[in-house]
Amino acid sequence: MRLCLGSIICLLLVTAARPLPCSAMGLPGAYIQDPTCDLIGRETYRLDYRVSGEAGAVEVWVSSRADRIDSARPVLEIQQPPAEVSVAGRPGRVYFHLKPAVGAVRVVSVRRLPLEGATNFRDLGGYRASDGRYVRWGLVYRSGQLVNLTARDYEYLDRLGIRLVCDVRTESERLAAPTHWGGKLPEFLKAPMGEDRDVTRRQEQLRQRLSSPSAQTLNTPGRYDTYVAAYAGQYGAILRRLAAGDLPALEHCSAGKDRTGIFSAILLTALGVPREVVMQDYLLTNQCLLGPDSIEKTRADLQKLLGLSQLPDAAAVRAIMTARSETLESALDTINRNYGSFAGYLKQGLRLEDSDVAALRERLLEP
Numbered sequence: 425m426r427l428c429l430g431s432i433i434c435l436l437l438v439t440a441a442r443p444l445p446c447s448a449m450g451l452p453g454a455y456i457q458d459p460t461c462d463l464i465g466r467e468t469y470r471l472d473y474r475v476s477g478e479a480g481a482v483e484v485w486v487s488s489r490a491d492r493i494d495s496a497r498p499v500l501e502i503q504q505p506p507a508e509v510s511v512a513g514r515p516g517r518v519y520f521h522l523k524p525a526v527g528a529v530r531v532v533s534v535r536r537l538p539l540e541g542a543t544n545f546r547d548l549g550g551y552r553a554s555d556g557r558y559v560r561w562g563l564v565y566r567s568g569q570l571v572n573l574t575a576r577d578y579e580y581l582d583r584l585g586i587r588l589v590c591d592v593r594t595e596s597e598r599l600a601a602p603t604h605w606g607g608k609l610p611e612f613l614k615a616p617m618g619e620d621r622d623v624t625r626r627q628e629q630l631r632q633r634l635s636s637p638s639a640q641t642l643n644t645p646g647r648y649d650t651y652v653a654a655y656a657g658q659y660g661a662i663l664r665r666l667a668a669g670d671l672p673a674l675e676h677c678s679a680g681k682d683r684t685g686i687f688s689a690i691l692l693t694a695l696g697v698p699r700e701v702v703m704q705d706y707l708l709t710n711q712c713l714l715g716p717d718s719i720e721k722t723r724a725d726l727q728k729l730l731g732l733s734q735l736p737d738a739a740a741v742r743a744i745m746t747a748r749s750e751t752l753e754s755a756l757d758t759i760n761r762n763y764g765s766f767a768g769y770l771k772q773g774l775r776l777e778d779s780d781v782a783a784l785r786e787r788l789l790e791p
Contacts, residue, residue, distance in 0.1 A: 455475065455476040455477055455524075455527045455528070456473050456474075456475055456482065456522050456524060456527065456528070456530040457473065457474045457475065457476060457530075457552070458473060458474055458552060459471065459472065459473035459520075459522055459530050459531075459532035459550070460472045460473070460532065460550075461520060461532045461533055461534050461535075462534065463534050463538060464508070465510075467510055467511050467512050467514075468508055468509070468510045468511075469508065469509050469510075469511065469518075469520070469534070470506055470507075470508050471484065471502070471505065471506060471507050471508075471509060471520060471522070471532065472505050472506035472507075473505050473522065473530065473532075475505075475524075477527075480503075480524065480525050481501045481502065481503055481524075481525065482501070482502045482505075482522050482523065482524045483498040483500075483501055483502075483522075483523040483524075484498055484499055484500040484501070484502060484507075484509055484520055484521075484522060484523075485497075485498050485499070485520070485521040485522075485523060486499050486509075486511050486514065486518055486519075486520060486521075487518070487519050487520075487521060488514065488516060488517070488518060488519070488583070489519060489562075490519045490531050490533065490549070490560065490561040490562040490563075491560075491562075493521050498523070499511065502522075515583070516579075516580055516583035516584075517533065517534075517537070517562075517580070517583065517584065518533065519531055519532070519533045519561060519562070520532050520533065528791060530558070531549075531550075531558075531560075531561050531790075532550060532561070533547065533549070533550075533561050533562070534547075535547050535549075535550065535708070536708075536711075536712060537565075537580070538580075539573065539574075539577045539580065539581075540572075540573075540574045540576060540577055541570075541571075541572035541573040541574050541577050542567055542568060542569075542570060542572065542573055542577065543568075543712050543713065543715075543717075543718045543721070544566075544567060544568045544679070544680040544681070544709060544712040544713055545565065545566075545567040545568075545680070546565065546566050546567070546680075546708065546712070547561055547562065547564075547565055548563075548564045548565065548566060548688060548691065548692065548705070549561030549562060549563065549564070551692060551695075551697045551701050551705065552697070552701070553695055553696035553697050553698075553789060554696045554697070554698055555696055557696075557789040557790060557791060558789065558790055559692070559695055559697065559788055559789060559790075560787075560788055560789065560790050562584065562672060563671045563672050563673070563787070563788055564666065564671070564672070564673055564674075564675070564691065564788065565584075565586070565672065565673070565674040565675070566674070566675055566676065566680060566684050566687070566688050567674060567675075567676040567680045567684070568676060568677065568678055568679045568680030568681070568684070569593070569597075569601045569603070569676065569677075569678050569679075569680075570603045570605075570676065571601040571602060571603065571604075573606070575606060578605070578606030578607045579606075579607065581607065582606075582607035582608055584672055585608075585672055586610050586672045586673065586674050587610050587611060587670055587671065587672060587673065588610055588611050588613060588665060588670040588671070588672075588673040588674070589603075589605070589610050589611070589612050589613065589673070589674045589676070590613045590615055590662045590665070590673060590674065590675040590676070591603070591612060591613070591614055591615070591676060591677075592615050592616060592617045592655075592658060592675065592676070592677045592683050592684070592687070593616065593617075593676075593677055593678055594616045594617075594618050594619065595616065597678055598614075600729060601678070610674075611670070613661075613662070613665065615658035615661055615662055616658070617651070617654075617655040617658055617677070617683045618683075647682075647751075648682070648686060648751050648752065648754060648755035648758075649754055649755055649758040651682070651683065651686050651755065652686060652690075652755050652758060652759050652769070652773070653758075653762070653773065655683070655686075656769075656773040656774050656775075657774075657775075659686070659687060659690055659774055660773070660774030660775050660776055662675060662687065663690070663691065663694070663774060663776060663780065663784065664776065664780055666691075666784060666787070666788070667776075667780045667781075667783035667784045667787065668783070669783075669787060671787065675687050675688075679713065679745065680709065680712075680713075681709050681713065681745070681747055685706050685709065685747060685752065686752075686755060688702075688705055688706065689702050689705075689706060689752055689755070689756065690774075691784075692705060693756075693766055694766075694770060694776075694781060694784060694785075695784065695785055695788055695789060696785070696789075699756065702752075702756075703749055703752060703753070706747055706749070706752050707747055707749060709747040710746060710747050713745045713747075714742060714745060714746065719738055719741055719742055719745070720738075722741050722745060723735045723736055723738060723741050726741065759773070
């Protein structure tokens, strides 16, 4: 096909008007992946991340919000991660927006919130889904019971703007460890998982197991396998509220390990987070609950709850409070076996419509 001189000139002009890829412009392809943030001092954080391509310098912007930057200038420029950054004069939670010269801005914050009365209060944000998107920070939290939260804790939580608290404990559990929310009152959704008679039976099992230093964990694979089917209605109800936009939200049980561990695994899997990453989130509970201070606190709580004459054996408490990968693996395998796939579980078990799942991903995933 022949082209006249005018056509050739037009074609060149159109081509020149198109934006060139980074490689063609000689610019670095800066793609920040899997950023992490750890609180290492009162106001000092350690930031780390991986980079695909040549990132060059990465600006660090501090904000009180995950969805936008509210500061006038960056506080740091990272040439090579990891890096430490000190943030003074910012009460409450801070988010770090990592801005490379080219590529998407990534947001990161501490996963475990620094609360005095809850050692296992965590943010489910920041995990990367299989399609490359990330779970948004500051929208869905998981925790154990809230009975020990302090006034300072509630001051911290009030800034998070939590609108919905999903309590999956039974009535007797709530009465034994009531939540007295301070600050702006969210809506409370009761979605009990279990019967009070089951709680009484399990407390008796606990008394027997805690009498032996070789106590075995109660979260056996069979127990989790029953959770995914028996409590599917409650899990589905919570996910529908999240899909409807009742965010930020908190879901919690007593320890924040079993019923909450299954909830977190279901939500993250529905968002497309890979199974190995879902497992990492589940096992983070051990870092929160198995430290010396946490074990001593749990011993005191169990002594009071079970009416024991003395503190239970520390080794027995540790065994019971340990999250084990095979427990969650068995539950996820049961879902695939009984429903054909996780997608089948969402539809047949949790009774979620395709529109519900799409809404969850739209609200909770960022590019």
